[in-house]
Amino acid sequence: MEENTKSPFQAAIQPGLTIGLISLVLTYIAYFIDSGLLASGWFGLVMIVLFFALIIFFGRQYRSELGGFMTFGTAFNFSFIAIIISGLVGLIGQIVLFxxxxxxxxxxxxxxxxxSTLEMMESFGASPDSLPAEQLDEIKESTLSNFTLAGQIKNFGFGLIAYAIVSxxxxxxxKKRDKSLDY
Known part of the structure; x- marks a missing residue:
């Protein structure tokens, strides 16, 4: 019997590139509309929901190619590789942007x-005026360091842990088990 199915790695390349490019296009559209959108919580939430939906969509397509069944290991490998590829596309696009x-x-x-942080503090009843200026500067510098080239690469590295959990x-x-194989 001849096996024509792709490995999880091969199957994840195209979806990973597609998801990465969609994410990048949406990021650039948000940037051109209003760069402040990139810092908004709802934009991030929309991106996460879209990301999950696309991975599940492409994962189900791959599962169908496999005959309707997929082990947890295969599903994990497919998801992880697709997310890494998507993340690399996003990283390159964000480096170019920033x-x-x-x-x-x-x-x-x-x-x-x-x-946004100060507004959130106020909504919880804390006074942002109580923070020393040095602490505010430290928060801002910490945020800025995430946008440097080294910061973006470091964040991608830490993101691999999150990618594994999401995967x-x-x-x-x-995953979907073939119950007809049970004895």
Whole structure:
């Protein structure tokens, strides 16, 4: 019997590139509409929901190619590879955005993030005026460091841990056991 199915790695390349490019296009559209959108919580939430939906969609397609069944390990590998590829595409696009297209954007986003943090503190009843100026500067500098080239690469590295956790969840969602093989 001839096996024509792709390995999880081969099957994950195209979906990973597609998801990465969709994410990148949406990021650039948000940037061109209003760069402050990139720092908003709802934009991040929309991106996460879309990301999960696309991985599940492509995972189900791959499961269908496999005959309708997929082990947890195969589903995990597919998800993890697709997420890594998507993340690499996003990383390259964000490096271009933050380092080449608009090097002043990190400053804008750091300011918006600081402003959002202070507003959140107020909503919980804390007074942002009680924070020393040095602590506010430290928060802003910490946020800015995430947008440097080294910061973006470091965040991608730490993101691999999150990618693995998300892939475990997606693997559990996408797996489907062939019960006809039970004795």
């Amino acid at each position: 380092q080449v297209i608009d090097p002043s954007l990190p400053e804008v986003l750091a300011e918006k993030t600081l402003q 475990l969840i997606l693997g559990a969602i996408l």
